[in-house]
Amino acid sequence: MIKSRLKILLAEHDMTQKDLSIAIGARLPTINDLCNNKSKQIPVKLLDDICNYFDCDISDIIRHQKNI
Numbered sequence: 001m002i003k004s005r006l007k008i009l010l011a012e013h014d015m016t017q018k019d020l021s022i023a024i025g026a027r028l029p030t031i032n033d034l035c036n037n038k039s040k041q042i043p044v045k046l047l048d049d050i051c052n053y054f055d056c057d058i059s060d061i062i063r064h065q066k067n068i
Helices: 006-012 017-024 028-035 044-054
Strands: 002-004 062-064
Touching: 006 017, 006 028, 006 044, 017 028, 017 044
Parallel strands: none
Antiparallel strands: 002 062
């Protein structure tokens, strides 16, 4: 299962979902879905924009978690 760490990343940077959506030009519902692991698809451009904004690696945003 793919799990988002975006909520954690936002907390580490003391940012809201709205702050990020404005900063990278993404729709707030898209950011919210990613934060809450409700995304069925994650656009590569969105991941690239988030990585560029936070100067981080994609593994800082999403991780694979084995199904138990």
